[in-house]
Amino acid sequence: MLNMHPTPTLSHLKPADYQHVYEPAEDTFLFLDALEADVNFIISRSPVVSLEIGCGTGIITTFLQTLLTSHGIPLLSLTTDINPQACKATAATALSNRTSVDAIRTDLAFPLFPRMENGIDILLFNPPYVVTESEEVGSTGIEAAWAGGKDGREVVDRVLRLIPRMLSKNGIFYLVTIRENKPQEIMEYMSTTYNLRSDVVLSRKAGTEGLSILKFYYPA
Template sequence: METPLVHLTEIELESVYEPSEDSFLLIDALELDSGYFEYNNPTLCLEIGVGSGIVITALAMALKKFCYSYFLGLDINPHACKVTKKTSDTNNVNIEIIQMDLLNNIQNKNIFDIIIFNPPYVVTEALEIFDNKLINKTWAGGYKGRQVMDKLFPMIPHLLSAKGIFYLLVIKENEPTNILQLFEKFNIIGSIIIERKIQGEHLFVLRFKKVIH
């Protein structure tokens, strides 16, 4: 999977998350499933918290080679929305960008074939997730780094299509095994598909699919 070109100015870097190891690991995880995508032709793809737009742009670049898909990117940060649009334009793909807090205005209609979430996962004091600095919202995860993602998890079963896949980036401190067990209660089965140790962090990408009876 090709890595998109991303250009962030010094001013943009003050409020927009710069692509890092977690971004690249998510792209690697998506590449592992490229054969599955080609077979199933995903129609609607969503990324929550797009940041620079590097991940959803990489997905769009890959999928346009063999299918027609619609790409939607969400972010609470208006600067991230603008940067993602710039990233998609630079790499010649079309991504619809909406400024939104998590999934507050998305209808529960089980329509998304791919959902991607690289949440704020760093363990912080609980109040740090309410910091008004936009750049802090990209990483401050509160208690166990889970306060933001735990808020979103119950929404996922209502958004995934029958063949849908949810990709989640977490670190060891977020207790990935506990997250897998939590999703089992939603009738969604998950697994760790790729992991990487970097300085100071142990990153995991979890992949979830609905249990079809």
């Protein structure tokens, strides 16, 4: 059954915080459901290090931490966000939920490489996926939470190109998409270019959004 694991508390965040930091929504909660649904697969890959790009409130990584801890698996969790307020919120969320998460303010994950080259076992990304004008992409404020440019893919595609440098050989990459992002095309690209297998872990219609959580991993 889905969602038996408790959702992290965000009671330390106030409505005014959500003027600056992405407020968890259907995409976020579908992500939590997907991680819980996939926990046996995650455990089977013996993860040690996770990295979330675009952590927002930090709810996803905090959930992953507590989920794996409940299965006796300790995890080193790193997160990044281009928005400094999101990094602050993530640190506070981890503390409020008695977990340990590091939040780094940066574009994608560049300062972590080459040191963490192929060192990420669980990579998480709920990107800015909304189709917008390209000019709207690249802010460091709340707009960065949704503005995805052409096909909602401009930030996503930058991350896809980094995957072979980031993922460990047992690594799993989880990605949120909407229909407009052409998830099938992403899955084909990752297969033909990087030999990564992919599955749709969960899909849900939320209002007009056809959300899916995809996962990518190397064949055993």
